[in-house]
Amino acid sequence: MSNESKKITVVGLGYVGLTTALCFASRGFNVVGVDIDANKIDAINNKRLPIHEPGLDRILTESLGKGFTPTSEIPHSDIYFITVGTPSKKDGSVDLQYIEKASEDIGSAIEAGGADTHPLMIVKSTVPPGTTRNVVKARVERKSGKNVGVDIDLCSNPEFLREGSAVEDTLNPDRIIIGEYDKRSGDTLENLYQGFYGTDKSPPLIRTSVENAELTKYANNAFLAMKVSFINEIAHMCEIIPGADVNVVAKGIGLDKRIGERFLNAGLGWGGSCFPKDVKALIAHSKSLGYRPLIASSTLEVNDQQPHRAIDIAKSALGKLRHRRIALLGLAFKPDTDDIREAVSLKIISKLLEEGANVTAYDPAAIPNVQKVLGEKISYSASALECIKDADCCIIVTEWNEFKELTPDDFLRSMKNPVVVDGRRIFRPSDFANKGVAFRAIGLGKEPDETSH
Ligand code: UDX
Secondary structure (H helix, E strand, C coil), X not given: CCHHHCEEEEECCCHHHHHHHHHHHHCCCEXXXXXXXXXXXXXXXXXXXXXXXXXXXXXXXXXXXXXXXXXXXXXXXXXXXXXXXXXXXXXCCECCHHHHHHHHHHHHHHHHCCCCCCXXXXXCCCCCCCHHHHHHHHHHHHHHCCCECCCEEEEECXXXXXXXXXXXXXXXXXCEEEEECCHHHHHHHHHHHHHHHCCCCCCCEEEECHHHHHHHHHHHHHHHHHHHHHHHHHHHHHHXXXXXXXXXXXXXXXXXXXCCCCCCCCCCCCCCCCHHHHHHHHHHHHHHXXXXXXXXXXXXXXXXXXXXXXXXXXXXXHCXXXXXXXXXXXXXXXXXXXXXXXXXXXXXXXXXXXXXXXXXXXXXXXXXXXXXXXXXXXXXCCCHHHHHCCCCEEEECCCCXXXXXXXXXXXXXXXXCCEEEECCCCCCHHHHXXXXXXXXXXXXXXXXXXXXX
């Protein structure tokens, strides 16, 4: 059977599932997208995407009803991708209930397909090492009455796409990791990807054990999070070393090819749906095996403190924050998304409210999501300029491009008290020199004072 004539079912239509399903459909595959949330399926059937992701709406419009069918029931298929969520429990360990349910439902669909099929199941969700072999395999076998390794192929195939560039990352990944239960399973998945990318354009591909593949995903995210926490720690040092600037230090170390320039942007910390959850899960999983991972734990600890740097810097300029009007520019956990999961903005807002400040915020995309959580506890502005009007301090929380257009003069004219805390290093400090604005930034030391020696 050719790859394109195989039926692919993607179970779980979050970021990973929707992007995977639509990218396969865009390349001529026959794809069914399944989600238990009937409202979500309705919306997708009406060409409304539940997420804000560049390029995805165009693919949806082109492939709906042609290669892509959204539904609530898992049909019998040749290939099943599991892309359901794996949220954190209170102790940081992973809640596997959606993985368990998806495995069972796929087992039932395989059973309904009858004897003469040999489907492939692929776990794309981020799961602790051992989950594919122990949790998924047992459930699918029990429900289907068939055996993995005999009648069913099984692989772990972690996903590394970033929000905001999910389509681009899916079409041009740095590598593909295939964790195979057995050789036949790996061959089938490699063959599927060769059909998707073309044999001569296939990205580098690693075939390994399911456990290595599962762990690679956690190690990857924990390493990137560590890189950011590391530069944020250096940023803290820069703030107390006159003459230091973390951006220059980051550039200097980033040009060392062994280190690399990416993920060395100091800021107010990392958030989003993956880094916090995955670093916590790695720690919890390792602890459950008897080892407390030191670097992953410090990575998290540095990140928990980082949003408070913005408040400390604001206080050093303003004194008490009580009854002060603080303008926050940016609410999304990063630019070009409306996602506020684990967003630094929420931590800063909660601390500012605790200190008695009046908070006004603006974000080009995320205000509706923040309103759902915080309601009228803060006020919202329709533009960056409206947000900074009459403010005592402005904190740059997310590095949206439109904020980079603001000039020292805008702050000087609009604010009651022109104090700017650049939490994402979007401005050049020299542009603010002698402009009448008190400019502070993450990772920026004071001017060196030679007279004190
Ligand atoms: C991440 C991983 O990059 C991706 O491979 C994985 O599949 C899911 O998690 P994402 O959460 O979309 O993707 O965001 P990413 O662009 O990686 O940024 C994560 C966080 O780190 C953001 O809060 C961002 O602001 C922060 N960050 C990133 C920094 O503070 N500095 C940097 O230099 C880079």
